[in-house]
Amino acid sequence: HVNLWNTFATRVIELHKSQVASHDIRTTEKIGGYRDEPKFYREVSYFDKNTGNLLSRIQWENENPDTVHSIEVNIYDKDGVLVRDYGASFLPHHRNAPIQTLVNLHTYNDGLHSIRQFDANGDRLYEVCEGSYKGKEVQIRLFEDDLVGASDSADELMSSPVYDACF
Numbered sequence: 001h002v003n004l005w006n007t008f009a010t011r012v013i014e015l016h017k018s019q020v021a022s023h024d025i026r027t028t029e030k031i032g033g034y035r036d037e038p039k040f041y042r043e044v045s046y047f048d049k050n051t052g053n054l055l056s057r058i059q060w061e062n063e064n065p066d067t068v069h070s071i072e073v074n075i076y077d078k079d080g081v082l083v084r085d086y087g088a089s090f091l092p093h094h095r096n097a098p099i100q101t102l103v104n105l106h107t108y109n110d111g112l113h114s115i116r117q118f119d120a121n122g123d124r125l126y127e128v129c130e131g132s133y134k135g136k137e138v139q140i141r142l143f144e145d146d147l148v149g150a151s152d153s154a155d156e157l158m159s160s161p162v163y164d165a166c167f
Contacts, residue, residue, distance in 0.1 A: 001121070002097040008120035009088035009098045015073050016046070016056045024049040032059065040092055041069045051080050067095075082106050088120075107167070112138060114166040129166035138162055 026047045033040030041059035048055055059070040070089040077083050087102040101120035106113065112131035118124055124147050129140040140163065146154035157163055 005088070005097045005101050005120050008101050009068070009071070009090075012071050012073055012086045012088050013068060015086065016058065016071060019055045019073065020046055023055060025055070031062070034092065037092065051076075053080055053082075081108065109165055112166050114140075116167065127167065129163075133162045133165055138166070140166060 026049045028045045028047070030043050031039050031041070032043050039062055041061055042065070043057065043059045045054060046056045046058075047053065053076055054074055056071065056073045058068055058072075061067040061069050068088075068090070069092070070087070072085060072087040074082055075084040075086075083106050085102075085104045085106075087100070087104075088098040089100045090097075091099045098120075102125075103118045103120070105116045105118075107116075108114075110133075112129055112133060114129035115127065116124065117126040123144075125144050127140065127142040127147065129138055131138055140157065142154055142158070145151065149155060
């Protein structure tokens with residue numbers, strides 16, 4: 001688990017570096033942190049100057065400026081639509097492995113936007129779908145417990161036409 005999640009985080013950082021090298025970049029910065037350490041990190045957002053799309057957001061530790069505390073990297077299709085995003089976050093002062101790894105897959109279907117979220121192990125963690133389906137507003141949010149059959153109402157929803165349209 002530790003090796004897999006550290007490898008994932010390293011690859012997300014490499015993806016960020018590749019994107020920054022292949023785009024004309026504009027950045028914004030702000031300082032952030034926690035109650036006991038309000039200036040723990042410097043958050044840098046990296047935007048594509050031409051499209052305005054957010055390519056990545058990294059929280060760099062202030063005491064260790066080359067150390068990533070948290071990273072998010074977005075992938076867009078040729079039309080500039082977000083199709084995937086990756087993330088990894090570490091606990092402050094504990095670098096054994098990320099506390100969280102995320103892969104979000106975005107799908108767009110006839111007025112619906114859905115996201116399936118996984119961790120670096122491939123475990124499905126979360127699903128969300130919002131938009132309009134056959135003239136009715138849709139808002140579906142399923143958490144890990146719902147996705148593993150712990151809820152009869154979630155099971156019923158997951159066998160519905162609107163769920164099929166979303167996912």
